[in-house]
Amino acid sequence: MDPDDGVERPTLASVAALAQVSKQTVSNVLNAPHLVSGATLDRVRAVIDEVGYRPLRAAQQMRSHRSQLIGIRIDPVREGLGGIVLDQFLHALTRSAEESGHRMVLFTADGAEGEVAAYDELVAGFAVDAFVLTGTSHGDPRTAWLRRRRLPVASFGRPWDDPTGRSWVDTDGAAGTRAATEHLVAQGHTRIAFLGWPVGSGTGDDRRSGWLGAMASAGLPVAGLDAGLPDDPAVAQAAALGLLAARGVTALVCASDSLALGALGAVQELGRRPGADVGVVGFDDSPVAAAIGLSSVAQPVAAAAAACIDLLRAQLDPGPGDDVDEPVLLAPRLVVRASSERGGPQAVVPPVLPAP
Amino acid sequence: MDPDDGVERPTLASVAALAQVSKQTVSNVLNAPHLVSGATLDRVRAVIDEVGYRPLRAAQQMRSHRSQLIGIRIDPVREGLGGIVLDQFLHALTRSAEESGHRMVLFTADGAEGEVAAYDELVAGFAVDAFVLTGTSHGDPRTAWLRRRRLPVASFGRPWDDPTGRSWVDTDGAAGTRAATEHLVAQGHTRIAFLGWPVGSGTGDDRRSGWLGAMASAGLPVAGLDAGLPDDPAVAQAAALGLLAARGVTALVCASDSLALGALGAVQELGRRPGADVGVVGFDDSPVAAAIGLSSVAQPVAAAAAACIDLLRAQLDPGPGDDVDEPVLLAPRLVVRASSERGGPQAVVPPVLPAP
The missing domain is CATH 3.40.50.2300 (Response regulator)
Structure with a gap:
C-alpha cells in the first residue's frame, strides 16, 4: 500500500464515467438495484469494486439525522x-x-x-x-x-x-445469592456466611439481601456471619479464615469470584477440602471459576x-x-461445580495465593 | 423521556433564531470560537446546550471524506x-x-x-x-x-x-517461551517439555521455536518432549501426565494458560508439588494465572x-x-509466580479439573 500516491478518492461521478452510465444509474445501483438491468448492475458494481468507491453515508445521515x-x-x-x-x-x-x-x-x-x-x-x-x-x-x-x-x-x-x-x-442479584444459599442448605450446611462488599453499594446490597432472605426462610442465624470487604482475594482469605476457624462456618456465599478465590485459599490454609468439607459459591461465573471448579452465579x-x-x-x-x-x-443461573458439592465426583483443590 | 413527542431536532437555524444571532455566528461558536465575543459565546452555547443541538459531523465528513x-x-x-x-x-x-x-x-x-x-x-x-x-x-x-x-x-x-x-x-512469542525455558533451566530443570498446539499454526509454531532454541542453547534433549494438542485443559492434563510419569519430565513450558491449567492438574494428580517439584509456565498471563499463582508470559x-x-x-x-x-x-514479559519457583515463599496448588 502506498497512501502517498496522490490518487483522488473516487466519486459517484468518476464511477459513472468509468462505467459509462449516468450518476443516477450509479445511485440506483447503490440504493435501488431492482431498477437496474443485470448487465449494467454487474458493470457498475465491478467499477465500484475496482476503484474502491465509498458511497458515503454522510449524505444519508444529513437527511435522516441518524448515524446508527x-x-x-x-x-x-x-x-x-x-x-x-x-x-x-x-x-x-x-x-x-x-x-x-x-x-x-x-x-x-x-x-x-x-x-x-x-x-x-x-x-x-x-x-x-x-x-x-x-x-x-x-x-x-x-x-x-x-x-x-x-x-x-x-x-x-x-x-x-x-x-x-x-x-x-x-x-x-438477590435471586442469584438466594439460589446459592438454598443450594448450600440443601447440601446440609447450616452455618453459611456471606463474603460481600461494604454496605452502601447497590449491587452489593442486592446480593447480600438474597443470602439474608434464604437464611431467614430456612430459619438459620446470620449474626456475625456477614463480612463487608474490598473485592480482593487476600483480604477475603483473612476474613474467611476467621469465619471458618472461630465461628463454625462450613459454607460461604460470595458476592464475586474474587472473594470466592480468597475463601478457597482459607479452606486450604485450614487443611479442609472444598466441596467435601466447606462449600464455596462465587458470583459472575468468570473463566477462573470454570477453570478451577468453583461454583458460581452466572449473569x-x-x-x-x-x-x-x-x-x-x-x-x-x-x-x-x-x-x-x-x-x-x-434471572441469573447457578452453575454448580465441585467447590460446593459434598458428594461430587471429585473435589476441587483451591489455589494458594502466594504471600504478597 | 418521551421520544414520541413530535419535537423536531434543532437545527443551526433554530439555534441562531433562539440566540438572536446569525447562522454564521453559530457556526463560528462551533468552529472558530475565538472570533466570537464572550457574551455572545456564552449565550449561543447556552442555547445549544438547552435545545440539545447536534452540529452533525456529516457535513464535515462529506468535505473531508473521513469518519474518524x-x-x-x-x-x-x-x-x-x-x-x-x-x-x-x-x-x-x-x-x-x-x-x-x-x-x-x-x-x-x-x-x-x-x-x-x-x-x-x-x-x-x-x-x-x-x-x-x-x-x-x-x-x-x-x-x-x-x-x-x-x-x-x-x-x-x-x-x-x-x-x-x-x-x-x-x-x-518465541522470545516469551525462550525466557520461560531459560527460567526453568535456571531453576535446575533439565527435562523440560513443551505443551503446544499442533504444528501448522503460525502463533503456535512461533512459541514452540522459542522452547526449541533455548533447549538447544542449553544442550538439553527435546526428543519425545513436544506435544501438539488442542487448547483444552483436560487433553493437556492427560498429555502432561504421560510426560511427567513416563518421560522423567520435571518442567513444562505451555503455549497457553489453558494448557498450563491441564499441566497443573497432572502435577497434582501425581501428588507432586507445583513449583517445588514440577515447574509450570503458561502464556498470555490471563486473570486465571494471577489468581492461582501460575507463572505466565504476558503480551x-x-x-x-x-x-x-x-x-x-x-x-x-x-x-x-x-x-x-x-x-x-x-518483546513479551515473563511473570514469575509460585508455579515455577523451587524456593518460592509458598507453592501454588493447582486446580483439579472435575471429570466432564
Whole structure:
C-alpha cells in the first residue's frame, strides 16, 4: 500500500464515467438495484469494486439525522476479574446491535463527569444516536444529561438512587445469592456466611439481601456471619479464615469470584477440602471459576444485551406496542461445580495465593 | 423521556433564531470560537446546550471524506481464556485511538469471507476510515481486499503466509517461551517439555521455536518432549501426565494458560508439588494465572495497541518521517509466580479439573 500516491478518492461521478452510465444509474445501483438491468448492475458494481468507491453515508445521515451508532464506555485497561462480565456483555451487545442495524462505538472516560463530556463530543462529532450505560451507582449524573438532550439511553445496571428509574436492564442479584444459599442448605450446611462488599453499594446490597432472605426462610442465624470487604482475594482469605476457624462456618456465599478465590485459599490454609468439607459459591461465573471448579452465579449476559438494544430501538423508532423504557430484571443461573458439592465426583483443590 | 413527542431536532437555524444571532455566528461558536465575543459565546452555547443541538459531523465528513472511525471485529460471544488478550487489546486500542482523535467501531463476522463482507458494509454504510485486524492466519483473504480498496490497515498478529507482509504488530512469542525455558533451566530443570498446539499454526509454531532454541542453547534433549494438542485443559492434563510419569519430565513450558491449567492438574494428580517439584509456565498471563499463582508470559497489549494506531495514523496522514507500514515486533514479559519457583515463599496448588 502506498497512501502517498496522490490518487483522488473516487466519486459517484468518476464511477459513472468509468462505467459509462449516468450518476443516477450509479445511485440506483447503490440504493435501488431492482431498477437496474443485470448487465449494467454487474458493470457498475465491478467499477465500484475496482476503484474502491465509498458511497458515503454522510449524505444519508444529513437527511435522516441518524448515524446508527450506539456509544458505550469501556475502561482504558482491563485487568483482573472485575470487568469480565462487562466484556462478555460488550460482545453480546455488538451482535444484538447489528441485528437491529446498529454498530457499537467505544469510548473511554474518567468518572461520570468525564463520561458526560465524552457523550457531548460523541454526539457533536459522530452524531451518535444512543448510549448504553454500565456501572450505574448512587447519585449518577449521566442519565439526567442524556434525558435533557433527548438521547435514547439504556442502562445495564439499575439506577440505585431512583426506584422509579426507567430504561434499565439488570440481573436479579438477590435471586442469584438466594439460589446459592438454598443450594448450600440443601447440601446440609447450616452455618453459611456471606463474603460481600461494604454496605452502601447497590449491587452489593442486592446480593447480600438474597443470602439474608434464604437464611431467614430456612430459619438459620446470620449474626456475625456477614463480612463487608474490598473485592480482593487476600483480604477475603483473612476474613474467611476467621469465619471458618472461630465461628463454625462450613459454607460461604460470595458476592464475586474474587472473594470466592480468597475463601478457597482459607479452606486450604485450614487443611479442609472444598466441596467435601466447606462449600464455596462465587458470583459472575468468570473463566477462573470454570477453570478451577468453583461454583458460581452466572449473569444472563446475552439476554441483557438484547434487552438493552430492544429498549434503544423502541426509543429510536417507537411502535404501537412498544414499552420504550420498561425496566427488565433478568434471572441469573447457578452453575454448580465441585467447590460446593459434598458428594461430587471429585473435589476441587483451591489455589494458594502466594504471600504478597 | 418521551421520544414520541413530535419535537423536531434543532437545527443551526433554530439555534441562531433562539440566540438572536446569525447562522454564521453559530457556526463560528462551533468552529472558530475565538472570533466570537464572550457574551455572545456564552449565550449561543447556552442555547445549544438547552435545545440539545447536534452540529452533525456529516457535513464535515462529506468535505473531508473521513469518519474518524476505525473498525475492529469481535466475536459475538466471549467464553473461556482464549479471547482475554484480545479483550485487553480492545481496551488499550480504544484509548490509543482516542489519543489520535479516532473511535473504535465494533462488528461481528463469521470467518474471513464474512469479515470482508462486513468491511464492505462498514465502509459503505459508516464510512469507516481504517481497520485493525486480529487473528491473522495462513492464507488470509482480508488484507488483499483492504489493499485493493486502499483502506489503511494494521494487523495485531503477523501475516504468517507472507514473510514480506507489512503493517503488522505482533508479540515475539518465541522470545516469551525462550525466557520461560531459560527460567526453568535456571531453576535446575533439565527435562523440560513443551505443551503446544499442533504444528501448522503460525502463533503456535512461533512459541514452540522459542522452547526449541533455548533447549538447544542449553544442550538439553527435546526428543519425545513436544506435544501438539488442542487448547483444552483436560487433553493437556492427560498429555502432561504421560510426560511427567513416563518421560522423567520435571518442567513444562505451555503455549497457553489453558494448557498450563491441564499441566497443573497432572502435577497434582501425581501428588507432586507445583513449583517445588514440577515447574509450570503458561502464556498470555490471563486473570486465571494471577489468581492461582501460575507463572505466565504476558503480551505487551498496550504497546501493541499504540503501535497499531500509529501505523493507521501514518497511513491516513503520512508525514515526512513516517514509516507507514513498518512491522513492529514487541518483546513479551515473563511473570514469575509460585508455579515455577523451587524456593518460592509458598507453592501454588493447582486446580483439579472435575471429570466432564
